[in-house]
Amino acid sequence: MKYDVLIIGAGPVGNYLARLLAGKLDVAVVERKRSFGGKACTGIIGAESFERLDLPKEAVLNPLRGALFKSRIQSFEIARKSAQAYVVDRKTLERKLAEEAVRKGADYFVGTTFTGFRDGRARLQHLKETFEISADIYVGADGVASTVAKEIGAESDAEFLKGYEVEIVGEFRPDFVEVWVNKDLNPEFFSWVVPISANVARVGTFGSLEALNRFLRTRGLKPTSVLEFKAGSVGLGWRKPWVKGNVALVGDAALQIKPTTAGGIVFGAICAYHLAEAILSGDLPQYVAACSAIRKQISFGLRIRKAFKGLSQEGIERIFEVLGSQEAKEVIEEQADFDDHLRTFKAIARRPKLLAGLLRASPSLIRALL
Numbered sequence: 078m079k080y081d082v083l084i085i086g087a088g089p090v091g092n093y094l095a096r097l098l099a100g101k102l103d104v105a106v107v108e109r110k111r112s113f114g115g116k117a118c119t120g121i122i123g124a125e126s127f128e129r130l131d132l133p134k135e136a137v138l139n140p141l142r143g144a145l146f147k148s149r150i151q152s153f154e155i156a157r158k159s160a161q162a163y164v165v166d167r168k169t170l171e172r173k174l175a176e177e178a179v180r181k182g183a184d185y186f187v188g189t190t191f192t193g194f195r196d197g198r199a200r201l202q203h204l205k206e207t208f209e210i211s212a213d214i215y216v217g218a219d220g221v222a223s224t225v226a227k228e229i230g231a232e233s234d235a236e237f238l239k240g241y242e243v244e245i246v247g248e249f250r251p252d253f254v255e256v257w258v259n260k261d262l263n264p265e266f267f268s269w270v271v272p273i274s275a276n277v278a279r280v281g282t283f284g285s286l287e288a289l290n291r292f293l294r295t296r297g298l299k300p301t302s303v304l305e306f307k308a309g310s311v312g313l314g315w316r317k318p319w320v321k322g323n324v325a326l327v328g329d330a331a332l333q334i335k336p337t338t339a340g341g342i343v344f345g346a347i348c349a350y351h352l353a354e355a356i357l358s359g360d361l362p363q364y365v366a367a368c369s370a371i372r373k374q375i376s377f378g379l380r381i382r383k384a385f386k387g388l389s390q391e392g393i394e395r396i397f398e399v400l401g402s403q404e405a406k407e408v409i410e411e412q413a414d415f416d417d418h419l420r421t422f423k424a425i426a427r428r429p430k431l432l433a434g435l436l437r438a439s440p441s442l443i444r445a446l447l
């Protein structure tokens with residue numbers, strides 16, 4: 078079997094790339110799982126990016142228009158009139174993208190695991206059957222523990238975090254997420270409550286299961302009200318190279334993830350777009366250069382992540398005082414972008430009073446960001 082492009086991994090990013098390339102080139106996709114979805118993922122996607130990337134509307138479970146931020150002793154809200162983000166159903170998202178790719182001519186091999194390259198061909202395993210596919214270009218879209226990345230000798234200096242998430246019954250404001258930044262509850266990361274309705278939310282955190290249990294208790298949610306439990310990993314940092322010879326990495330396989338929130342669907346899909354352009358123009362290495370805006374966002378996010386790890390809860394409280402002020406709320410409500418934290422920070426830093434407040438709150442944070 079011979080294709081122009083073989084995509085390894087049919088998560089949101091692999092399927093998105095397949096949809097972009099199918100009908101223009103001979104495309105095949107291999108996916109280890111026997112059905113779509115199932116990954117631990119809150120499924121929150123910025124509304125602007127969702128529309129721009131033309132993601133399938135059928136996947137939207139719930140639109141969100143605001144966020145409640147809580148620290149140990151403070152809280153403030155940011156809200157807009159229209160939806161700022163959507164919570165999606167991962168299975169529907171992946172399946173719909175795959176369905177569109179198949180309709181445009183892509184071949185899918187589900188329940189098929191990529192095990193390595195041999196003599197320039199991809200070795201695959203389906204049940205007890207082993208076979209090979211050859212392609213001009215191979216794409217590793219096989220997630221954070223990418224086998225393709227290992228095969229090309231990609232190296233990483235990333236921080237790998239385990240995420241724990243439940244779907245739980247409770248009482249929630251259906252159009253507001255909650256972001257709890259409290260190192261007493263979890264020193265590693267913030268904890269989140271993302272409602273899919275007024276009665277069910279996805280609640281999670283990165284770090285440890287104990288941290289999630291502490292958070293559930295503090296939030297007044299009963300462990301016996303859990304409907305689903307999932308665990309998964311993210312890598313915050315760099316894995317390089319993104320291209321080696323005729324092999325490219327994209328999505329979580331390339332660690333194209335926001336280090337601030339661990340969201341990876343949008344960055345992965347944007348990079349998949351640049352990868353598709355590079356493949357179609359016959360200039361694969363151009364892909365890396367074309368992703369410069371995402372690389373900037375990752376590098377900015379890594380600086381925030383480093384500063385967050387160095388902050389005490391008292392430092393976080395001082396930052397909350399500034400961000401919870403009327404002026405900061407106005408700037409964030411008017412100018413913040415769900416997927417562009419650099420732009421959000423620049424908007425805040427342009428206000429002298431806010432910048433001075435943040436400098437007083439945490440000089441090291443501001444030095445790192447400027």
Ligand SMILES: Cc1cc2nc3c(=O)[nH]c(=O)nc-3n(C[C@H](O)[C@H](O)[C@H](O)COP(=O)(O)OP(=O)(O)OC[C@H]3O[C@@H](n4cnc5c(N)ncnc54)[C@H](O)[C@@H]3O)c2cc1C
Pocket residue numbers: 085086087088089090091107108109110116117118119120121122189190191192218219220221223224240241242281308309310311327328329330334339340341342343345
């Ligand atoms: C707890 C948690 C919450 C998260 N919440 C969000 C969120 O709210 N918003 C957001 O944007 N991101 C979130 N993320 C991150 C998000 O899940 C990833 O960034 C996203 O799934 C990346 O998509 P992908 O297609 O690159 O990789 P994946 O979704 O990991 O897909 C990779 C696919 O490759 C397949 N595969 C792997 N190895 C092989 C192989 N050898 N052969 C064949 N197939 C293979 C896998 O089965 C899988 O289907 C979260 C992550 C975690 C852990």
